[in-house]
Amino acid sequence: MIPEELRKELEARIKEADHPRECAVDAMYALQKHYGYLSDEAVQEAAGLLGMTSLEVDELATFYDFIYREPVGKYVIHACDGVVCWMFGEKSVLHYLCKKLKVVVGETTPDGLFTVLPTVCIGYCDHAPAVLVNGQFYGSLNPERIDAMIEDLKRAQSPLVADR
């Protein structure tokens, strides 16, 4: 069950749309935020709200990179593996992150804070190598900057903003 407030908010948003289905991704994002990931229950909730079958919702959920069908950490670190980041040692970023957090790719740290995932080019090629953490980008990474980023997120301060 989702909180009444969230249900009402989603119902209102879906009602406002010309076609309920166009809210599918928005609804999945909102439910994912509530559950921490898009759980089976969340899929069913989304289906009910959108007037879709849960199979139809799952068909979308499993297609998209930023919809998580399995539990993830509070911060999901998407390490860019686009060709430009690759040129600047993307593998070393991913490797360093995994080594530092003592996880393998796709795994979540035991404290539930971090999940490391590779992702396609995130469009910050002018700041390669870069990662995206909960929608915020961190660029021109090296071990020192990665350390600072992790510390910063751990302290849950305002995210360090990379040089633009």
Added chain:
Amino acid sequence: MIPVSVNVLFKNAQPGRPATFDEYCRGGGYQALSEAIHKLAPKEVIRKVKDSGLRGRGGAGFPAGLKWAGIPEKARFPRYVIANTDEMEPGTFKDRVLVNTDPHMVIEGTLLAAYAVSAQKGVFFIRPSYETDAELLERELQVARAAGYLGKNILRSDFSFDLVVHRSGGRYICGEATAQVNAIMGNRPHPIKGGPHMAEQGLWNRPTLVNNVETLACVPHILHHGPEWFKALAKTGTGAGTKLYGVSGKVHQPGCYELPMGTRLGEIIEEAAGGMVRGSEFKAALPGGASTAFMPKQYYDIEMDFEALKKAGHRLGTGSIVVFDRQTCLVAATLNMMEFFVRESCGLCTPCREGLPFIRDLLWRVEHGEGEEGFIPMLREMSAHMRHAYCAFAPGAAEPVEGLLLYFEDELREHISQRKCPFGEHGTDHAEAHH
């Protein structure tokens, strides 16, 4: 020679922040819209865009005016305009910079497109890694609405149009127009075979125009200064306007630079991007993202324009230049891009779903010292098959492979004969060896 710096799309650029609505208006913003609504018939707007020679900046380079004219006058209503802000092409970041520089220019361009094709509703389709763009556009759309440029009876005319932000769940294929339409409708975003019947049966089975945001941002300037002025901005006779060239890779100053369409590749690298990273030497460049073929040194002076590149057997794509130096292994680079395409293929049609992993495996073996002579004709044959796919994804994916085969066959052969990557630690796994 220093390229003439031109500020058209970046004319209102502010250091470190987007231009505000007031700044945009002070620079002549929304005047083109006001004039179009009060003085020009939609047909005349299309005529001007046609005459300007504006071609799509999202990768395909299709003439914008022709696309707009493709929506029949008698087509059904409602009609839609989609401002494609997805920008998923590896190496491409110009639209992110553009939206964050002058959001209202993009909004006005979209409004003009909507007026030209008599659309009622518009959508900014935005990828998750550009959440800041999404929030910025949502905020500025409110500002435009409050000022009377959006909504019912815009500027007290008969023209009503509204524009919303649609957030994507994030997949490369969503940048493809027909897949994007499916994505918005809450369907699994497969491309639709046969391509653009969008003019009559697009979003919700209604006439739909899909344009890249850089394309749309050119339109206010075309109407304001005239098609001839726009054409004359280009350095080449066949080009038109300015281009936002993104430059990344082994250059001193990666970034997004506005230059006349048709500026030479070498000038863009040396003058705009400050030359190569110190101590490195140019080897090749992708002219327009991962779906374009490598261009070797012999094309260093090529005019970066749709026609000039086409004549040379290349494609401008998004005009986002990825620069490789002599220390970088192009087999490994191509392998990286194939890993990307294999992962991102939507899996609907066979050439793409089955062919790309085949190419990836061959390249992987070559890069890791398991290559054989026979792989080269196999790579050639399989890349050629990619043009039988449903959409432009697989033929685009084949382009870097074709470039590798055409210009760097020796590099492939060296891998095969030495039974290892001659670049050693510069192959894909170099970093792992470091740690």
